Amino acid sequence: MGLPKIVVLGAGYGGLMTVSRLQKQLNHQEAEVILVNQNPYHYATTQLHEPAAGTLDPEYVRFPIDQVVDTNKVRFIQDRVTGFDPNKKEVYLKDASEALTYDHLVFALGSNTETFGTKGVLENALQIRNLDSVRVIREHMEYQFAQYQNSEEKKDELITIVVGGAGFSGIEYVGELVDRIPKLCREFDIPRDKLRLINIEAAPTVLPGFDKELVDYAVQYLEAGGVEFKIGTPIQEVTEDGVILKGGEEIKAATVVWTCGVRGNSLLEEAGVETMRGRVKVDEYLQAPGYENLYVIGDNSLIFNDQERPYPPTAQMATQQGELMGNNLVTILRGGSPKSFKFVSKGTVASLGRGSAIGMIGNKKIVGYRASVMKRLIDLRWFYMIGGLSLAIKKAKL
Numbered sequence: 001m002g003l004p005k006i007v008v009l010g011a012g013y014g015g016l017m018t019v020s021r022l023q024k025q026l027n028h029q030e031a032e033v034i035l036v037n038q039n040p041y042h043y044a045t046t047q048l049h050e051p052a053a054g055t056l057d058p059e060y061v062r063f064p065i066d067q068v069v070d071t072n073k074v075r076f077i078q079d080r081v082t083g084f085d086p087n088k089k090e091v092y093l094k095d096a097s098e099a100l101t102y103d104h105l106v107f108a109l110g111s112n113t114e115t116f117g118t119k120g121v122l123e124n125a126l127q128i129r130n131l132d133s134v135r136v137i138r139e140h141m142e143y144q145f146a147q148y149q150n151s152e153e154k155k156d157e158l159i160t161i162v163v164g165g166a167g168f169s170g171i172e173y174v175g176e177l178v179d180r181i182p183k184l185c186r187e188f189d190i191p192r193d194k195l196r197l198i199n200i201e202a203a204p205t206v207l208p209g210f211d212k213e214l215v216d217y218a219v220q221y222l223e224a225g226g227v228e229f230k231i232g233t234p235i236q237e238v239t240e241d242g243v244i245l246k247g248g249e250e251i252k253a254a255t256v257v258w259t260c261g262v263r264g265n266s267l268l269e270e271a272g273v274e275t276m277r278g279r280v281k282v283d284e285y286l287q288a289p290g291y292e293n294l295y296v297i298g299d300n301s302l303i304f305n306d307q308e309r310p311y312p313p314t315a316q317m318a319t320q321q322g323e324l325m326g327n328n329l330v331t332i333l334r335g336g337s338p339k340s341f342k343f344v345s346k347g348t349v350a351s352l353g354r355g356s357a358i359g360m361i362g363n364k365k366i367v368g369y370r371a372s373v374m375k376r377l378i379d380l381r382w383f384y385m386i387g388g389l390s391l392a393i394k395k396a397k398l
C-alpha cells in the first residue's frame, strides 16, 4: 500500500499554514503531501489594496512558494484547479492529463467576487482579487490621469474614481487612495480639487459591524482627505461609463473598483457540495458534512459564533484553521483523535492609509498612528509565522 496522500489546494493563508504544520511534524515517508497553486508565489491578500492604489510595490506582498515549502517533504504543483469530484476523490488540473487522487483533501482556494446580482460588475468593474488584478487597477488609474491631461476636452469622468463597498477592503483601499492621489495629481499636473473619489455603500453605515466611535473616526479622517461618501445607496448597475445608483442617479467614472463582498469558490458548488452563498458550513473538524476526508478552510468555510451569526471571512480565521488542519491531519494519520476548531479573535485593525488606522485589540480601541504601526506588525507577523525571521526582516526592510 502507498503512503496516505494529502492534497492541499491553494497556497493562501489557510493552505500555506496547513502545509507549514504538516512539513514541520511529519516524519520521512509518513505521508505524501501535495500543494497545488496557480502561481509559483504566495501573495498576502490582506495587503493587496496597497499595490492597487500604487502606494506599495507589488513585490512586497509576495514571496516564492519554494522559499517556505520544504520540497523534500512537500511536492508543489503549479497549476490551476479546474474541478474536483469528492465522491471519486479526484482533483482536475488545467495542464495535467490525469486526475490527481487523494486520501485527504484540504480545499483552500479562497473566494470569488459577490455581485449581489448587480448588473455589469464582472464586465465593467475592476477588482482587488490577486496580484495581477491590482497591477491592472494601478495601471488603469494612471492611464486615465494621463488621458485626461493629454485631451483637449478634459473629461471629468477620467479623473473620477468610484469605490463600490465601504466594508473592510473598500475602506482600506480608499485610505490608500487618499495617500496616493495628491502624488498622482502632482505627477500629472492635475489640480487636486478637480478629482473626485466617491465611496458608495448599500448598508446604512461605513464598516458595518465595527464600533461606532471608530467608524466616526474613519469617516472624518477620510472625508478630510477628500473622500465623498454615499451611504445607504445601493449600486444598481456598473456600466462602461460608470455606475447607476438605485433611484436612477448616474455617476460617470472611468475607474470603478468593486469591493462589495466575497462568496465561496464556485468549484465547490460545481462539485455538488452543499453551500450557503458558496461557502460550506463545516463541522467542528472543518469537514464538509457528507463527504469523507474533504476539509474546507479559509474564505470557503462557514463558521457560526455563539450568537449563531457567521464569522466574516478573514486571514486571521484562515490562518487559525490552517494551523489546526495541519495538526489534525498528523494526529489522524497516527491514529489519534482530531481537535475541534474554535476561533479566537486577536482583534481587528483596518488601515486608513500609511499614517492612520482604527482597530479593536481585545476590548481596547486604538486609532491613528499607533493603530497603523499595529497594522504593520500584524502584516509582518504573517511573514514571520510562515517564513521565519529572515522573511519578516526582508519584508520589513522593503
Ligand SMILES: Cc1cc2nc3c(=O)[nH]c(=O)nc-3n(C[C@H](O)[C@H](O)[C@H](O)COP(=O)(O)OP(=O)(O)OC[C@H]3O[C@@H](n4cnc5c(N)ncnc54)[C@H](O)[C@@H]3O)c2cc1C
Pocket: 009, 010, 011, 012, 013, 014, 015, 036, 037, 038, 039, 042, 043, 045, 046, 047, 048, 049, 079, 080, 081, 082, 108, 109, 110, 111, 128, 129, 130, 168, 169, 172, 297, 298, 299, 300, 313, 314, 315, 316, 317, 318, 349, 350
Ligand atoms: C483588500 C483586502 C484587505 C483585507 N484585509 C484583511 C485584514 O486586514 N485582516 C484579515 O484578517 N483579512 C483581511 N482580508 C481578507 C483575507 O485576505 C481573506 O480572508 C484571506 O486571504 C482568505 O484566505 P484563504 O486561504 O481562504 O484564501 P487566499 O488567501 O485568497 O488564498 C487562495 C489561494 O488559492 C489560489 N487559487 C485560487 N483559485 C485557484 C485555482 N483555481 N487553482 C489554483 N490556485 C488557485 C490563489 O492564487 C491563492 O494563492 C482582506 C481582503 C482584501 C481583499
